[in-house]
Amino acid sequence: MENNEYNVIEKEQRDTYDKFFGGRGNNIFSESGFDEMQKARNYEIGFRIFRVFFWAVYFMATAVMAAAIAVKSTLVLVIGSAFMAVCDLFYLLYAAKVSSLGVMNLDFAKRMSQKSILIVYIFVGVVWIMNLFLGSATAAAAIMMILLSILYIGLYICAKRNMKVLEKMLKDDSDSGEK
Amino acid sequence: MSREVGFRLFRTFFWIIYLFSAFMLMAAAALESVPFTAISAGLMALCTVFYLIYAARISSKGALNRKFAESMSKKYVMFFGIFMLVVWLFKFLVKKGTNFEVVAIWANIAVMYIGNYFCSKRNMKVLEKMLKDDSGEE
Numbered sequence: 001m002e003n004n005e006y007n008v009i010e011k012e013q014r015d016t017y018d019k020f021f022g023g024r025g026n027n028i029f030s031e032s033g034f035d036e037m038q039k040a041r042n043y044e045i046g047f048r049i050f051r052v053f054f055w056a057v058y059f060m061a062t063a064v065m066a067a068a069i070a071v072k073s074t075l076v077l078v079i080g081s082a083f084m085a086v087c088d089l090f091y092l093l094y095a096a097k098v099s100s101l102g103v104m105n106l107d108f109a110k111r112m113s114q115k116s117i118l119i120v121y122i123f124v125g126v127v128w129i130m131n132l133f134l135g136s137a138t139a140a141a142a143i144m145m146i147l148l149s150i151l152y153i154g155l156y157i158c159a160k161r162n163m164k165v166l167e168k169m170l171k172d173d174s175d176s177g178e179k
Numbered sequence: 180m181s182r183e184v185g186f187r188l189f190r191t192f193f194w195i196i197y198l199f200s201a202f203m204l205m206a207a208a209a210l211e212s213v214p215f216t217a218i219s220a221g222l223m224a225l226c227t228v229f230y231l232i233y234a235a236r237i238s239s240k241g242a243l244n245r246k247f248a249e250s251m252s253k254k255y256v257m258f259f260g261i262f263m264l265v266v267w268l269f270k271f272l273v274k275k276g277t278n279f280e281v282v283a284i285w286a287n288i289a290v291m292y293i294g295n296y297f298c299s300k301r302n303m304k305v306l307e308k309m310l311k312d313d314s315g316e317e
Contacts, residue, residue, distance in 0.1 A: 028233070028234055028237075028295070029190035029193075029244075030246075030247065032244070032246075033244065034244070041240050042186060043183045043186040045237055046189050046190070046233065047181070047182040047183075047186050047189065050185045050188065050189035051185070053189065053193065053225075054189075054192065056225055057222070063218055067214050070214065071212055071214065075206060076210070076212070076215055079203055083199060083203075086192075086199065090188055090191075094185065097188070098181045101184075103180045
């Protein structure tokens with residue numbers, strides 16, 4: 001088959017997710033072969049389910065940490081901590097990605113970008129790290145509070161970035177408007 | 180834009196939590212801890228429920244991945260899912276020779292397969308109706 005202007009061979013584009021699962025349409029979340037409308041529907045439905053799923057999982061992670069205290073098992077504590085850390089990691093990944101695009105919820109970003117958030121949660125983190133090492137609190141409680149502090153510090157940084165991206169966008173718009 | 184970001188993260192998050200819950204279920208069995216087993220099984224069931232909710236909502240709009248829908252709408256998928264479910268429940272309830280966590284994992288997979296079948300069938304019907312409506316308008 002000749003490759004000329006009348007017979008252009010389209011390069012098959014597969015995203016990382018499809019490559020990982022070994023082909024197009026191998027599982028339910030694959031986007032391959034979708035037109036723009038199908039993608040938009042998937043994103044809308046998937047995003048809304050994601051929010052609820054995330055919080056349900058986060059709540060269960062907290063339940064596992066509580067179970068670790070009740071059962072007094074180091075293994076349960078390690079698993080619960082890893083579980084909660086994964087939730088926090090995805091939360092921060094989402095925050096980082098949306099803030100880099102400047103599409104974080106504006107009210108949330110304004111609240112989270114206040115310096116008091118950073119100061120309070122650095123303080124909370126330091127206090128609970130000290131509690132953990134001094135043994136004056138249960139490990140599960142200390143780990144939960146340390147993870148929460150990391151989460152809020154991360155959110156502060158992401159919210160600040162979001163505000164900067166928005167300022168830059170407004171500045172670029174006003175500069176191009178003047179021209 | 181945030182929806183696209185959220186969706187892409189969701190699918191990765193979902194699979195990680197699903198695998199994590201299977202691992203937790205195995206750990207719970209090793210520890211022989213009833214509360215931990217209950218939490219792990221509950222988490223896996225939660226993953227399956229959300230999977231099915233997603234499949235049901237997407238298929239009602241006819242927006243299920245076409246290749247996936249075509250492969251999952253075949254009758255043997257349903258028979259396979261029902262067969263797996265019946266076999267593992269039978270082993271657990273009647274023969275009493277199988278651990279709960281093994282049954283829980285296989286039962287979840289079986290339910291997902293059965294759900295995939297019904298959602299894929301609905302997706303194909305919705306697409307047929309959309310095509311029929313489009314050609315009817317012409």
